[in-house]
Amino acid sequence: MSRVSDEPATGVLDDVELYLGIYRRMLLIRGFEDLVQSLFLKGEVYGTTHLYSGQEAVATGVASLLEERDRVAATYRGHGHALALGVDPQKLLDEMLARETGINGGRAGSMNVNSLADRLIGSFGIVGGSIAAATGAALALQRTTGGVAVAYFGDGAMNQGYFFECLNFAQVLKLPLLLVCENNQYGEYTPFRSVTAGEIRARAEVMEVPAETIDGMSVWAVREAAARAVAHARGGNGPAFIEALTYRFVGHSRSDPGAYRPEGELERWKQRDPIVLLRAQLEAEGVDGARLDELEQAVARELEEMRERGLAAPFPSELAAREFKD
Amino acid sequence: MPTLDFRSAIREALDEELAADERVILFGEDIAVAGGVFATTTGLYEKYGAERVFDTPISELALAGAAFGSAVTGLRPVLEVMFGDFLGLAMDSLVNQSTKYWFLTEEQVSVPLTIRSVVGAGGRFGAIHSQMPVSWFMGVPGLKIVGPSTPADAKALLKASIRDDNPVLFFEHKRLYGNQGEVDATPARLGEAAVVREGTDVTIATAMKSVHDALEAAEALAADRVLAEVIDLRTLRPLDLETVVASVRKTNRLAVVEEGPVTGGWAGEVLASVTEDALGYLDDAWRIATPNTPIPYSPPLEDAFLPGPARIAAEIRRRLR
Numbered sequence: 151m152s153r154v155s156d157e158p159a160t161g162v163l164d165d166v167e168l169y170l171g172i173y174r175r176m177l178l179i180r181g182f183e184d185l186v187q188s189l190f191l192k193g194e195v196y197g198t199t200h201l202y203s204g205q206e207a208v209a210t211g212v213a214s215l216l217e218e219r220d221r222v223a224a225t226y227r228g229h230g231h232a233l234a235l236g237v238d239p240q241k242l243l244d245e246m247l248a249r250e251t252g253i254n255g256g257r258a259g260s261m262n263v264n265s266l267a268d269r270l271i272g273s274f275g276i277v278g279g280s281i282a283a284a285t286g287a288a289l290a291l292q293r294t295t296g297g298v299a300v301a302y303f304g305d306g307a308m309n310q311g312y313f314f315e316c317l318n319f320a321q322v323l324k325l326p327l328l329l330v331c332e333n334n335q336y337g338e339y340t341p342f343r344s345v346t347a348g349e350i351r352a353r354a355e356v357m358e359v360p361a362e363t364i365d366g367m368s369v370w371a372v373r374e375a376a377a378r379a380v381a382h383a384r385g386g387n388g389p390a391f392i393e394a395l396t397y398r399f400v401g402h403s404r405s406d407p408g409a410y411r412p413e414g415e416l417e418r419w420k421q422r423d424p425i426v427l428l429r430a431q432l433e434a435e436g437v438d439g440a441r442l443d444e445l446e447q448a449v450a451r452e453l454e455e456m457r458e459r460g461l462a463a464p465f466p467s468e469l470a471a472r473e474f475k476d
Numbered sequence: 477m478p479t480l481d482f483r484s485a486i487r488e489a490l491d492e493e494l495a496a497d498e499r500v501i502l503f504g505e506d507i508a509v510a511g512g513v514f515a516t517t518t519g520l521y522e523k524y525g526a527e528r529v530f531d532t533p534i535s536e537l538a539l540a541g542a543a544f545g546s547a548v549t550g551l552r553p554v555l556e557v558m559f560g561d562f563l564g565l566a567m568d569s570l571v572n573q574s575t576k577y578w579f580l581t582e583e584q585v586s587v588p589l590t591i592r593s594v595v596g597a598g599g600r601f602g603a604i605h606s607q608m609p610v611s612w613f614m615g616v617p618g619l620k621i622v623g624p625s626t627p628a629d630a631k632a633l634l635k636a637s638i639r640d641d642n643p644v645l646f647f648e649h650k651r652l653y654g655n656q657g658e659v660d661a662t663p664a665r666l667g668e669a670a671v672v673r674e675g676t677d678v679t680i681a682t683a684m685k686s687v688h689d690a691l692e693a694a695e696a697l698a699a700d701r702v703l704a705e706v707i708d709l710r711t712l713r714p715l716d717l718e719t720v721v722a723s724v725r726k727t728n729r730l731a732v733v734e735e736g737p738v739t740g741g742w743a744g745e746v747l748a749s750v751t752e753d754a755l756g757y758l759d760d761a762w763r764i765a766t767p768n769t770p771i772p773y774s775p776p777l778e779d780a781f782l783p784g785p786a787r788i789a790a791e792i793r794r795r796l797r
């Protein structure tokens with residue numbers, strides 16, 4: 151694995167302005183998830199949520215390489231993927247709040263967000279479902295715009311039939327598909343090692359799909375690997391696979407006892423918080439700390455305004471749903 | 477009689493059946509070490525060990541297949557499929573292996589497996605964690621489908637399901653887990669409905685969470701001197717037609733309340749069967765179910781979507797006028 155040194159050196163970030171944009175996105179995702187959690191505890195967000203906190207480098211790093219013609223399929227842990235693609239955070243928040251102004255009018259909720267206009271085919275609640283959706287998108291893109299389809303999924307999804315079937319399907323058809331396995335070490339409360347045979351990456355290698363295991367806490371490591379993978383897929387060579395090692399800093403979903411984490415594990419991973427790592431790197435590259443502080447404050451203000459607007463938005467009054475398109 | 481919540485009743489049934497028969501095994505995602513995401517299997521792994529109670533990969537296809545294969549090789553597997561919405565992935569082995577085997581072996585070998593799964597809407601879980609998949613399976617000969625409404629039935633019917641020699645789908649409505657009720661040791665039999673409130677003006681036949689909604693509606697109707705008889709079907713396949721028909725002979729009206737899409741649902745099956753059997757006794761018969769769309773997330777939308785007590789009472793008032 152190409153694990154990046156945590157000692158910041160200069161000249162690591164190829165384009166500082168671009169990384170400042172990524173930094174802002176990561177802050178937005180983290181702040182958004184904190185906000186969703188606080189609103190959930192107040193009873194303003196319903197059902198359940200699966201937060202992306204800790205994994206921000208993966209979604210933002212990959213999204214920074216995507217073009218207008220590309221497509222993405224995310225999971226029920228999809229707020230970060232949506233925001234990384236540019237989904238309007240107010241509309242996303244309003245969806246969580248079950249309001250009429252939500253990105254899906256309050257029909258979808260946290261687990262099922264979709265926005266084709268933002269390239270997000272959807273967030274899929276069936277583990278492994280995102281892989282199938284992206285496989286189909288790749289089939290279409292291969293025949294139309296030459297775009298690439300990205301599937302995000304977790305370590306747990308590696309044991310679904312969907313994974314094996316779609317990977318083989320995509321490889322024999324040489325589909326432009328990027329498979330991003332976000333290995334956050336657990337599927338719900340179960341450590342992935344206890345339910346997963348062999349190495350994750352090897353499952354792609356056995357089908358001769360180029361595969362890398364990378365440091366998913368370093369957004370520049372993600373970007374570098376994603377650049378290689380996207381180039382492979384876009385070049386007509388078939389799918390590419392990335393295993394991004396990461397960690398969720400919060401519970402699996404709303405009701406998580408957290409008892410499965412060995413003592414100190416969370417704290418160790420938090421020392422490699424992707425946002426903290428990127429900030430240190432930006433400072434090492436000569437970015438003024440005050441400028442980064444300002445960014446943080448701007449994002450915090452933005453989120454506070456979103457919260458107020460969201461809570462003031464109306465609920466939908468009636469489900470004007472038609473079963474079929476005419 | 478001890479009072480238990482629905483969740484603990486499930487746990488007790490599993491515990492007692494694991495203790496009673498060493499061929500019983502219990503497996504599924506997060507059910508062992510973590511005790512289940514709905515906390516229905518807490519402590520069973522500690523008590524029976526990994527031989528009998530174990531966590532699995534997220535591989536519903538493998539799980540359903542393993543249940544079938546082990547059931548015809550000497551075990552009595554109990555499989556948890558966390559949400560009923562995931563049954564699509566488990567469907568092939570269940571439909572094409574488990575439910576065919578008894579017939580194809582010329583009734584030499586049965587398939588004693590139980591699949592427990594959490595179902596139902598009202599929890600704000602959205603379109604893909606709220607479904608009621610009964611109707612996906614209603615047309616599968618050889619399969620029993622059970623759905624309790626009370627802690628007592630949860631325990632008794634789960635024990636009966638595990639002891640049954642046939643494949644059984646056992647549905648646990650997620651909004652019942654917290655319900656309290658008296659639980660005794662009386663065994664129950666699959667395929668028997670229960671009259672849970674007597675009345676003379678209209679029969680309401682239903683199951684699971686909707687039994688409580690129907691009882692609430694019946695209470696409201698009683699204030700208007702409309703006496704509704706409420707039947708808890710308890711097993712949806714095979715249906716206890718006799719109990720429903722006996723009630724309809726008395727009330728001459730039948731409303732079937734189904735949490736599930738009105739088209740292709742089991743309520744239609746109940747109506748068809750009762751009509752064939754007792755057309756002459758019927759003055760009115762209809763379904764109260766959900767619209768033919770997926771389940772919305774937003775609370776006001778989901779509440780309006782479901783056939784709750786107010787809608788049941790209002791429809792009965794309107795039809796009886």
Ligand SMILES: Cc1ncc(C[n+]2csc(CCOP(=O)(O)OP(=O)(O)O)c2C)c(N)n1
Binds near residue numbers: 227308337505558565
């Ligand atoms: C087919 C299916 N089985 C089970 C579940 C329940 N479930 C939701 S998330 C999850 C764990 C998934 O773990 P992983 O793929 O590692 O993703 P993570 O949640 O860690 O991001 C499970 C078992 C589901 N949604 N779909």
Ligand SMILES: [Mg+2]
Binds near residue numbers: 304305335337338
């Ligand atoms: Mg995981």
